Amino acid sequence: MTATIVSPRLMRIGGGSVDQIAEVLGLFGLSRPLVVTDPWMVSSGTVSRLLDPLVRADIVAAVFSETVPDPTDTVVEAGVAAFRAGNYDCLIGFGGGSPMDTAKAMGILAAAEPGAKMRAFKVPAQADRAAVPVICIPTTAGTGSEATRFTVITDTETEEKMLIAGLGALPLAAIVDYELTYSVPPRTTADTGIDSLTHALEAYVSKRANPHADSLALSAMRLIGRHLRIAFRQPNNAAAREAMMLGAMQAGLAFSNSSVALVHGMSRPIGAHFHVPHGLSNAMLLPAVTEYGLNDALPRYAEAARAIGVATKEDADQVAGSKLLEELRELNQELGVPTPADYGIGAAKWEGLLPLMAQQALASGSPANNPRVPDAAEIVALYRRVYA
Structure with missing residues (x-):
């Protein structure tokens, strides 16, 4: 290729x-x-x-x-x-x-x-x-x-x-x-930090991944995995702020030369219809969407877990993949990421827009890069799952 x-x-x-x-x-x-x-x-x-x-x-x-x-x-x-x-x-x-x-x-x-x-x-x-x-x-x-x-x-x-x-x-x-970035408030630090982590992870597991983007994505995940919580809790920590800025830039280079995937495809309609900040809507989706595609790119997800720092090289891929899912859920909990329901999005409006949101997600092209490519019905099911 x-x-x-x-x-x-x-x-x-x-x-x-x-x-x-x-x-x-x-x-x-x-x-x-x-x-x-x-x-x-x-x-x-x-x-x-x-x-x-x-x-x-x-x-x-x-x-x-x-x-x-x-x-x-x-x-x-x-x-x-x-x-x-x-x-x-x-x-x-x-x-x-x-x-x-x-x-x-x-x-x-x-x-x-x-x-x-x-x-x-x-x-x-x-x-x-x-x-x-x-x-x-x-x-x-x-x-x-x-x-x-x-x-x-x-x-x-x-x-x-x-x-x-x-x-x-x-x-x-x-x-x-x-x-x-010193004046960036904790909520924005969390949302943008998970956004950059999503960029790196999706670039790495994308069907359009390549060695150049891989190296940048892995480096970004190492930096973000070790420093996001510190930057969130200690806004004036220079080392953490520097690492997060470098990681975000590397993640941007990674997905610009690979691609994003299903998280971003599903995230954009949430932002458009409900005005949820982009990084926050990514965070809402990341654990469920990662679990959806995990077994279709297990070696890559496992290596991502090792880069982030939650798995070791001795861990079997299935173990490392499970640790990655656990980390993404815990990260959302520690950084106070709400569900769409907790954010205040009404259930009726959410449900009513799901067919259109699924259509818009697919039209963006990003879901086609996912390790497991969904149809509209599967996207609707994922939206329902993350809602509450």
Whole structure:
């Protein structure tokens, strides 16, 4: 099998590396950025961590801060309007996955004809063109969007979370500074941490796995498995924050060069219809979906358990697989991951949307990468199982 490997052209990794943003722009001859971020980054002053180094380098940056937690096509369109109203030569996505995904989608939509809609670029379309380069700077250790060729945008007319894939979504450069995560609250640390663990695990067991992605996924699982609980309980633990940021980035590179699978396929409709944060909906699903596919890729799941640190090389694969399931359940319990019912989603509405959610999950293509590929009825059964 031939693997196609993609990654940003440049990645600056380390504490304080956000201070090097002007230098990174200069390496590519860029000097007129539009910063894409969210309202909290502005109101809290966190965006100054990015803007101040630009000011010191005499670079004037404009800010688009209208992004929302689950990026929508209407917000992307508003961002494109702001982009076209100025003379910008790049976009900087600064924040969690939502600002980064919004910036990447803006670059893709801005390259299209005026009036084009984001749904024209959803999978199976290939979104390989962007109007300008995108630089991504994550402030959470989770989505890995700074390193991937994907963006996820909600269609506000159909309430579908659309997977958009292509080289147009691949950042030109990324700055990965774990010091930006110190202020991330425990709930977000937990949700984004399990999100990155899901990326690594699904990339490793995917039908599209390859040796390059495998090495990144295993490294990410080692880092996340040993440090997620510490980062959750000790927000200012530098070693844990650094390990989680590196693990999230490696997990992003892993699934960008392999794929995600059934957890993500089922997670996106939950986010679209019930506005559950993406990492949290992944966490709700991860134990049950892992159990569903366990025996169809048992050696891989067993090796993942060893990488995470819950099984040893002496454990038989079946034992290691069982330990992995136990770990995923315990992790959810310790990090306070609710069921959809506990989250407040009504049973009638959940049940009524299951056929549509299953259809949307399958349409994303991600379930086809799972070790055990479900049909719509099996997905509905899994949704019912995780509900309560």
